[in-house]
Amino acid sequence: MIDLITRAQWGARPFRTPNGATRYGRARAGVKVHYLGTAYSDRAHSQCAAYVRAIQAQHMDGNGWSDIAYSFVVCTHGSVYEGRGLERRNAANGNTSLNDAHYAVCALLGASGLTEPPDAMLHGMRDAIEHCRANGPCGDEVARHADDFATACPGPALTAWVRAGARRPTVAVPPVGARQHVMARGETLWEVAQRFGSTVAAIAAASGIVNPDVVRVGDVVIIPGSSQAVPPVSGRYTVRSGDSLSGIAAGIPGVSWQQLAQANRISSPYVIRPGQVLTIPAASPPAPYTPPPFPRGLRPNSSTPSAVGWQRCLKRLSFMPGSVQEHPNYGPATQEATARFHNAHPQFRSVGVTRDVAVGSQGWAHAHRLAYGGGR
Numbered sequence: 001m002i003d004l005i006t007r008a009q010w011g012a013r014p015f016r017t018p019n020g021a022t023r024y025g026r027a028r029a030g031v032k033v034h035y036l037g038t039a040y041s042d043r044a045h046s047q048c049a050a051y052v053r054a055i056q057a058q059h060m061d062g063n064g065w066s067d068i069a070y071s072f073v074v075c076t077h078g079s080v081y082e083g084r085g086l087e088r089r090n091a092a093n094g095n096t097s098l099n100d101a102h103y104a105v106c107a108l109l110g111a112s113g114l115t116e117p118p119d120a121m122l123h124g125m126r127d128a129i130e131h132c133r134a135n136g137p138c139g140d141e142v143a144r145h146a147d148d149f150a151t152a153c154p155g156p157a158l159t160a161w162v163r164a165g166a167r168r169p170t171v172a173v174p175p176v177g178a179r180q181h182v183m184a185r186g187e188t189l190w191e192v193a194q195r196f197g198s199t200v201a202a203i204a205a206a207s208g209i210v211n212p213d214v215v216r217v218g219d220v221v222i223i224p225g226s227s228q229a230v231p232p233v234s235g236r237y238t239v240r241s242g243d244s245l246s247g248i249a250a251g252i253p254g255v256s257w258q259q260l261a262q263a264n265r266i267s268s269p270y271v272i273r274p275g276q277v278l279t280i281p282a283a284s285p286p287a288p289y290t291p292p293p294f295p296r297g298l299r300p301n302s303s304t305p306s307a308v309g310w311q312r313c314l315k316r317l318s319f320m321p322g323s324v325q326e327h328p329n330y331g332p333a334t335q336e337a338t339a340r341f342h343n344a345h346p347q348f349r350s351v352g353v354t355r356d357v358a359v360g361s362q363g364w365a366h367a368h369r370l371a372y373g374g375g376r
């Protein structure tokens with residue numbers, strides 16, 4: 001489903017009249033694909049709207065145009081920003097005749113820096129194209145800016161994508177033992193990982209998710225199979241005279257003699273014989289880190305000893321300068337750092353709050369995992 005960000009939602013300036021109000025003079029044959037053509041680095045989704053505003057400012061103030069040139073802009077996270085939209089003629093395809101013939105959809109993709117479109121972006125491009133077709137309407141052509149105009153736009157990666165049919169990325173095939181889950185509204189990857197006894201990193205890797213902070217409603221995620229049930233085989237060892245289970249295990253980092261016995265179905269009294277071939281199980285991962293429980297009374301403008309722990313956690317994650325004095329008071333510095341944590345991890349931010357200074361239990365747990373548990 002398209003994640004359409006209206007002009008009001010991204011804070012667009014009003015377009016200049018009369019030029020910005022010019023409507024299409026004929027039916028559109030389809031969509032022309034564009035890229036930025038400048039250096040671009042990926043950023044948190046919370047900063048994408050500001051980037052679209054900067055493009056509009058460049059087009060209006062730098063180029064003297066009546067509005068942002070594009071019909072729509074698509075960010076790396078797959079959101080579609082309304083530019084001139086479906087009714088008003090774009091100014092991006094090269095000349096008035098070309099502008100009149102196709103919509104113009106621009107990917108926030110650079111000529112340097114971020115040059116490969118993430119899957120989420122290609123989904124967003126498809127969303128924008130299908131939105132134009134269904135609601136413009138327009139024909140089913142998907143072409144490049146460069147197809148009728150001398151330009152490098154939209155660059156090699158999107159050129160390859162358009163030439164290959166401008167398709168949605170293929171869905172990853174879940175490996176044996178994996179489970180699938182459809183993301184529901186308001187659900188975070190962290191919650192899904194908790195429920196299935198997995199980790200955000202494992203699910204993201206199995207599902208091909210680039211940015212775990214941005215998962216959309218309806219996305220199908222893959223929870224990889226548990227590694228606990230059957231220890232994977234990582235090697236074999238032939239027992240020699242004088243060996244013991246504990247002696248062998250002592251030479252294998254991360255493997256206990258009990259695990260070695262279990263992997264080879266050896267039970268008490270744990271007899272092994274020379275020449276016997278043992279399966280060496282994979283080293284078990286370190287015990288998962290358990291964050292401390294969320295402290296009651298930890299809230300802005302109140303005083304509690306646990307505020308100091310929260311400040312240390314924020315410092316460790318670089319959301320709070322190390323120079324700030326730790327104090328039981330959840331004061332302005334703690335609130336500012338908490339707001340910065342929420343901006344970086346918007347899935348823990350209260351709905352509708354742009355500057356959330358109050359940490360909740362899930363944000364608290366996630367921050368501690370990041371700070372002290374290696375992200376686990």
Ligand SMILES: [Zn+2]
Pocket residue numbers: 033034035092145151153154
């Ligand atoms: Zn272009």
Ligand SMILES: [Zn+2]
Pocket residue numbers: 044045046048075076077078079
């Ligand atoms: Zn974005």
